[in-house]
Amino acid sequence: MSTGTGREHETLRLAVDLVVLTVREHALQVLLIHRGNQPFLGQPALPGGFLRRHEDLAGAAVRELGEETGLDGSMLHLEQFAAYSDPGRDPRGRVVSVAHLAIMPDLPLPIAGSDARDAGWLPVTRVRGTLAFDHDRILDDAVEHARARLEHTTLATAFCAAEFTIGDLRDVYEVVWGVTLDPRNFSRKVMHTDGFVEPTGAKRIPAVGRPAALYRAGAAIVLNPPILRSSAT
Amino acid sequence: MSTGTGREHETLRLAVDLVVLTVREHALQVLLIHRGNQPFLGQPALPGGFLRRHEDLAGAAVRELGEETGLDGSMLHLEQFAAYSDPGRDPRGRVVSVAHLAIMPDLPLPIAGSDARDAGWLPVTRVRGTLAFDHDRILDDAVEHARARLEHTTLATAFCAAEFTIGDLRDVYEVVWGVTLDPRNFSRKVMHTDGFVEPTGAKRIPAVGRPAALYRAGAAIVLNPPILRSSAT
DNA sequence: GCAAAAGTGTTCTTGGTACACCCATGG
DNA sequence: CCATGGGTGTACCAAGAACACTTTTGC
Numbered sequence: 001m002s003t004g005t006g007r008e009h010e011t012l013r014l015a016v017d018l019v020v021l022t023v024r025e026h027a028l029q030v031l032l033i034h035r036g037n038q039p040f041l042g043q044p045a046l047p048g049g050f051l052r053r054h055e056d057l058a059g060a061a062v063r064e065l066g067e068e069t070g071l072d073g074s075m076l077h078l079e080q081f082a083a084y085s086d087p088g089r090d091p092r093g094r095v096v097s098v099a100h101l102a103i104m105p106d107l108p109l110p111i112a113g114s115d116a117r118d119a120g121w122l123p124v125t126r127v128r129g130t131l132a133f134d135h136d137r138i139l140d141d142a143v144e145h146a147r148a149r150l151e152h153t154t155l156a157t158a159f160c161a162a163e164f165t166i167g168d169l170r171d172v173y174e175v176v177w178g179v180t181l182d183p184r185n186f187s188r189k190v191m192h193t194d195g196f197v198e199p200t201g202a203k204r205i206p207a208v209g210r211p212a213a214l215y216r217a218g219a220a221i222v223l224n225p226p227i228l229r230s231s232a233t
Numbered sequence: 234m235s236t237g238t239g240r241e242h243e244t245l246r247l248a249v250d251l252v253v254l255t256v257r258e259h260a261l262q263v264l265l266i267h268r269g270n271q272p273f274l275g276q277p278a279l280p281g282g283f284l285r286r287h288e289d290l291a292g293a294a295v296r297e298l299g300e301e302t303g304l305d306g307s308m309l310h311l312e313q314f315a316a317y318s319d320p321g322r323d324p325r326g327r328v329v330s331v332a333h334l335a336i337m338p339d340l341p342l343p344i345a346g347s348d349a350r351d352a353g354w355l356p357v358t359r360v361r362g363t364l365a366f367d368h369d370r371i372l373d374d375a376v377e378h379a380r381a382r383l384e385h386t387t388l389a390t391a392f393c394a395a396e397f398t399i400g401d402l403r404d405v406y407e408v409v410w411g412v413t414l415d416p417r418n419f420s421r422k423v424m425h426t427d428g429f430v431e432p433t434g435a436k437r438i439p440a441v442g443r444p445a446a447l448y449r450a451g452a453a454i455v456l457n458p459p460i461l462r463s464s465a466t
Numbered sequence: 467g468c469a470a471a472a473g474t475g476t477t478c479t480t481g482g483t484a485c486a487c488c489c490a491t492g493g
Numbered sequence: 494c495c496a497t498g499g500g501t502g503t504a505c506c507a508a509g510a511a512c513a514c515t516t517t518t519g520c
Contacts (some may be wrong), residue, residue, distance in 0.1 A: 012284065014245055014329055017321070051245065055326065057318040083316055083331045085290040094286065096247055098331075167471080185510065187473065202308045209471030210517040225508080400499075418483065419499065442498035443490040458481080 004053055015097040016061045017135070019050035019142035020071075022104045022169040023159050025177045026124040026220070030139060031104075034118035040132030047119070047137070048097065061100045067110065071120040077158035081145045082138070089134045098134055099138045099191075101145055103158035136171045147176055152226045154196055157217035163200055165212035166190055177229055195220025249294045250281035250317075250368065252375035253304075255337045256392050256408045260356040264342075265371060266362070267351035272324045276417050279353070279372070281330065285332030294333045302342065302352040302379055310336040310391035315371070321327045321366045332371045334378055336391035380409055385459045387429055390450035398445035399423055409450040410462055422460055428453025 020031035032044040049064040051057065057080060062073030078100055085096045097207040109119060124143060128135055150173060157164075159172040168187045173179075190196050197215035205211045253264035263279040282297040284290065290313060295306030311333055318329045333412040342352060357376060382388040382391055385404060390397070403419045406412075423429050430448035438444045 012245075012247055012286075014247060051318070051329070053245075054320050056320060080316055083290060083313055085284070085331075087287050087289060087378070096284070096290070098318075151454060165472090182510070182512090183472065184469085184512085189509085206471070206517070208469070208519055210473080212472060225463070226461075228459075228509095309511085338516085344473075366501070415483075415485090417485085417500065422482090439485095441492060441496070443500080445499055461482095 012094045012096060014034055014051045014065060015048055015095050016051065016057055017046045017097045017099045017138055018061055018065055018098060019046060019139055020065070020069075020076075020102040020104060021124075021142070021146060021159075022106050022121065024106045024121055026171065026175060027125070028143070028175050029121040030124050030127065031071075031109075031119060032122055032127065035132055036118070043131055043132040044122070044127060045132035046099075046135045050091070057098050057100070065102070071109070073102070075104070076214070077101075077155065082141055082225060084134060084138060086134070097138075099142065101149075103146070103155060105159060118196050132189050143176075147229070150176055151228055152223055154217065154220055154223060157197070160217070163202065163204075163214045163216055165204055165214060166197075167212055169215075173227070179229070187230045191225055193220070193225070193227075194218075196223065245327045245329060247284045248281055248328050249284065249290055249297060250279045250330045250332045250371055251294055251298055251330060251335055252372055253298070253302075253309075253335040253337060254278060254357075254375070254379060254392075254409075255339050255354065256405055257339045257354055259408060260358070260405065261376070262354040262358065263357050263361065264302060264304075264337075264352060265355055268365055269351065276365040277360060277363055278353070278365035279332075279368045287398050290331050290333070294335070296391075298335070304337070304342070306335070310334075310388065315374055317367060317371060319367070330371075332375065334375050334382075336388060338380070338392060338394045353423060376409075376424055380462070383409055384461055385456055387453055388451065390430070393450070396435065396437075396447045397448055398437055398447060399430075400407075400445055402430070406460070412462070424452070426458070427451075427454065 001151065018031075022029055033047050035041055035043055035171050047064055047068040048059065049067070051060045053062075055063070055065070058078060061078060065071050065073040080098050080100050083096060083098045087094060089095065089097075098216075109121070124139065127139070131139065135169055146155065156169055156172045156176075159176075160168050166187050167183065169190060170181055170183060195218040196217045200214045200216055202214045203211040204214055240377065251264075255262055255264075264280065266280050268274055268276050268278050273292040280297055280301040282300070284293045285296075288296070291311060296302050313333050314328060314333050317370060320327060322328065322330075329348045342354070353446050357372065360369075360372070364372065379388065382416055389402055389405045389409075391407075393401050400416065402423060403414055406419070407414055428451040431451045433447045433449055435447045436444040437447055
């Protein structure tokens with residue numbers, strides 16, 4: 001961190017890109033905008049934008065999410081997972097982007113800001129190969145990152161509403177991993193992991209079937225023991 | 234990635250910082266330089282520097298490593314693990330840094346370049362709290378990242394020379410995790426994991442004791458099954 | 467009572483741990 | 494033949510997988 005060479009780097013701009021994931025209609029879906037400018041006019045792209053002078057990366061991510069989609073980013077799970085720095089990745093000039101993974105429960109999109117009109121959810125399996133810039137690659141990396149995180153952290157609760165059933169949580173694992181899990185063994189695994197979920201005492205009565213106990217996210221962040229993907233049936 | 238606001242971001246500079254780790258003298262050691270300029274003059278710091286116009290992050294990391302320490306970065310394991318963007322992290326102005334973890338075998342430092350004179354290895358346990366900028370935090374994050382990587386990837390082989398014994402590999406785990414492992418169970422775990430190591434056929438004759446078979450790194454990158462830290466005695 | 471989903475108990479299997487034991491070398 | 498570290502066999506134990514079975518509701 002000593003030898004900067006003046007004009008060598010002044011034209012570089014730093015961006016954040018957001019991969020906002022949720023589970024909707026039993027599918028893993030990603031929040032995309034449609035580009036209103038060249039390049040890639042009209043193509044779907046990840047929300048994102050440039051870092052401002054007094055902002056850190058997380059701040060920029062939350063701000064851009066609000067501006068482009070109308071979502072309140074202060075409540076969602078947000079973590080950076082990679083930086084993309086290929087000099088040719090943006091035809092407008094040199095842009096390095098720090099990509100962030102954001103996880104949300106399935107909430108209606110508040111069609112608020114002007115930019116937000118073109119924001120919407122799409123299943124990740126349907127958008128592969130269609131995104132602007134290098135966003136296909138970023139999306140792939142994000143999904144793999146999320147899959148790995150489910151094994152070792154309580155990230156799955158970030159996909160759920162404030163109160164959820166063990167079945168809801170299992171759906172998250174099944175949809176994100178693309179597997180089916182044994183409901184009975186999954187139940188026990190979750191409830192025997194300290195701090196993963198805590199009971200609220202309430203129950204949810206479904207249209208048909210036995211009511212399920214409701215839980216909220218526990219205090220734990222890392223799962224010990226982990227819930228490994230090889231546990232799949 | 235749409236709303237840049239002109240002068241809002243022109244003064245931002247993008248840096249790479251390197252946390253180069255090795256196992257030396259049965260301790261986890263980090264490669265540090267001594268700063269030759271203000272701020273933090275004379276204090277130890279991580280090697281690093283600013284991204285240039287036609288360079289990607291990995292390229293900048295390798296170049297800076299060569300300039301500041303004389304090491305050939307083309308051979309070592311290199312991966313980015315976090316970006317640091319606190320607006321106040323560098324007193325000289327706005328600098329966002331993408332931190333990289335680099336892993337090397339225990340090789341002599343080629344005291345080559347002019348800047349390299351002050352580069353040297355220090356045990357990570359001895360430098361906590363002494364580094365310039367936010368490099369203490371970056372070092373902590375890097376070490377934790379490396380510890381986690383040992384569980385799930387073949388990163389440990391990057392700490393070893395081209396040919397190594399199972400005992401060498403076990404030393405890496407013991408030193409990085411700060412535990413002791415059962416040599417016999419460790420042996421089996423490594424050799425039953427496809428692609429972790431492959432035998433060279435040669436043996437290393439120690440000063441005393443039975444000769445150990447030599448291995449080189451295998452083709453695998455992810456460990457299946459993982460070698461979990463809870464496996465410690 | 468029947469369908470559907472939640473949740474429990476139990477067996478089987480697998481992978482980890484501990485450790486007795488044998489192997490190969492130099493002194 | 495002893496010290497030292499490399500490596501195998503095996504008994505034990507805990508966690509996961511598979512699955513029969515019970516519970517709780519709406520219709």
